[in-house]
Amino acid sequence: MRPLLRARLSRERLRPPPVILAIAFAALTGAALILASGHNPLNAYVEIVRGSLSPAAWPDTLNWATPLVGMALAAAIPLRGGMVNLGGDGQLVIGGLIGALAPVFLPVPGAVGAAAGLALAALGGGLYAALAAWGEVRHGVSMLISSLLLSYPAIGVTSYLARFPLRDVSTGLPQTMMIPPNARLPVLAEPLNAGSLLIAAIALAVIFIDRRTSAGYELRMRGKNSRFAGYGGVRLGPQAAWAMFFSGAVAGLVGATIVLGSQFRFIDGALLTPAYTWSGLMAALLASGEPVGTIAAALFFAALQTGGFAMQRETSVPRVLTLVLQAIVILFLAMRRGLGRRA
């Protein structure tokens, strides 16, 4: 009902922003949990902040934030148009494996091998994600399902390749051959590497495309009302394919930057354990795919998670607490949005 909506908007202006409320609420709940476990919440929080935001901690936080922001952008691109890519994990490992193999097997000098690895990883991740869009447009398979299901064979096949045909037989572990040092991404400030600059550049490009290009406008309108976009002359099929391609390409790039910048080989399972895909998806969902909000949320989660390691080190509060805090913030915000939608 329209008057209700108007009333809600005017009331909303007087309230503190929901993000602040959510964080405050999460902090209070967390404090209660820490108290209950017999520790000092103030100490724990000080360590989280110091461990993530003090100048000495910046490289660590940013290094953790790089793949998280990257995967958040990968989720945000289709989400901006009302589509969901749940296959980030699959695209991530495809990119990671390609990034690990290109510099080892291509007969080119190191830096060119790294560049080729990044480009091919983006291409591979992108095409794999676009497959889900093709399934929906041509055959009516919901992208939500197909993108997720396509993820499993990708994870399985890359795992097989790393364990058997492409395994580095000089080690006993399921991992590919070491990337030669001259094909690795340059270090900026240990452990931060040039991959961060690449993701930062992509973030700026996504913001620019979203705000200042016709393609970005069409995607935004699709996200607000896909029937309106289609009626207005936007070609929805190709648009879905392109959005998924770029989403998968970013995910593939993230995989390749981790491999080329810090792990230096494809290690089975190593790209998936930190669950970047899912933290990134959460960040994107919180901001409804709006790029600046998505990046802010991803940075916040990264700081929280990095601070968690420090807190665990300095006090004996386990770092799982930060994941609890993250979950409460998300729940709180999601609840408010859900309530808002009903009116």
Place this chain on the structure above:
Amino acid sequence: MAEIAAIGIVKRFGGLVANDGVSISAERGEIHAVMGENGAGKTTLMSVLFGLLEPDAGEIRLRDVPVRFRSPIDAMRAGIGMVHQSFKLFDSLTVWENIVYGAEPARGLFIDRGAARGRVAELSERRRLAVDPDARVGDLSVGVRQRIEILKTLYRDARILILDEPTAVLTPPERDALFAVLKSLATDGRTILLVTHKLHEVTAITDRVTVLRDGRTIASLRTADTNAGEIVRAMTGRNVNLKMAKRAAPPGDAVLSADGVTIASSSGGRAVDHVSLTVRSGEIVGVAGVAGNGQNELIEALVGVRKPNAGQVSISGHDVTRADVATRRAVGLAYIPEDRAAVGSAPAAAAADNLAMGFHRRAPLASGPFINPSAFAAWARTLIRRFAIKIANERVNVGTLSGGNLQKIVVARELAHEAPALIAEQPTRGLDVAAAESIHAQIVAERDRGRAILLVSAELSEILALSDRVLVMFEGRILANLPREEADEHSVGLLMAGRGAEAA
């Protein structure tokens, strides 16, 4: 003693006062019209009377006894029934199941099916509201569904019936039948509150009329002592020209045409059955018909969101049968869709974004792949001014606008395309007299500029007021192609109900 009276009802939504001391009172056995422009507060008032909303101030009295409704259940217990504009029925259940739902005669723990069915059959016969108690509601026409809604209220022995724009979906014969039922219910001592936009209905069957404007009661008139002009003045606060100035247009070349278009329906039949039509430059061709007779599917095929199973569509001489929406728009098609909020706009987006659709890939809004936000804003301000859209600024989300102003957004954008062919589907549905008048004037002006206009409307008066030629659609076919002079409410009304099918 008034059967039902509301005194000084105030209802606020945040800063917005939807009802600002509204009073209304209806006698026993009276048919009482409630009129007003969109946003005047009619729906809010009816929701308060039916217990859907609690008023912030004021009082409802039934036969002089103050009552308080916390929910529609309270209102129904007190003898108030409501027939909503969008029916609230279960498609997969039978007629009798729908009617007794929530008030089933019980035998122990079980529904007494025989008694329930029998009561429904008896009620339907006594009230001359013919329904088949065992039919599935999903198979029935809107007219019959409306009868079921009325029977639902009578089954609960409602003394007071509220009907929200009941004739919007009916053919003229169905409408006349409804009016006969309402009159007999009134004679029986029941009170009818009829929310409507249509002046001729008010003069045809009501005893009194209450006019709301800006959340206040402006007038309470005895229908016999008033006239259409006075009611419109009360509603709008000014004089409105009810008759459209028309000129006989000499039409030019064919611009939009369909040839043998056939579309299969989901149930296996034909939603559109060999439809051919031609719209020439400088003419308005009206497609009359009760909603659901294939108009939507036909339009979808013309616009390009659906591929016909057979037949051809062409625009300005180009065969566009296989072309998508973008191509058809490029060839020269503009389209005002039936559903302004679900199709014609993105309610959660700013006016500037809504008005830019279709203009966003060329100068001045874009250069190359880039868009220019200040050009978006300037373009929106131009259209807002030219079409007198009431909106604070171009950054406001259009979902907050009234129905009339949202429709103006859609109309402004589509007319700004200056496309040779225009399809206008239910362009004034749910709009008040003044807003409808302004959109009608714009459509006629477009015709006079030489555009070919296909007007689809379930509103016969709209078709007759604007069209140069009238096509009547029934069950997927075009039953008649009448020049304006030969089309009148009687002849077209019969065709809309499928009579004359044998002759055609």
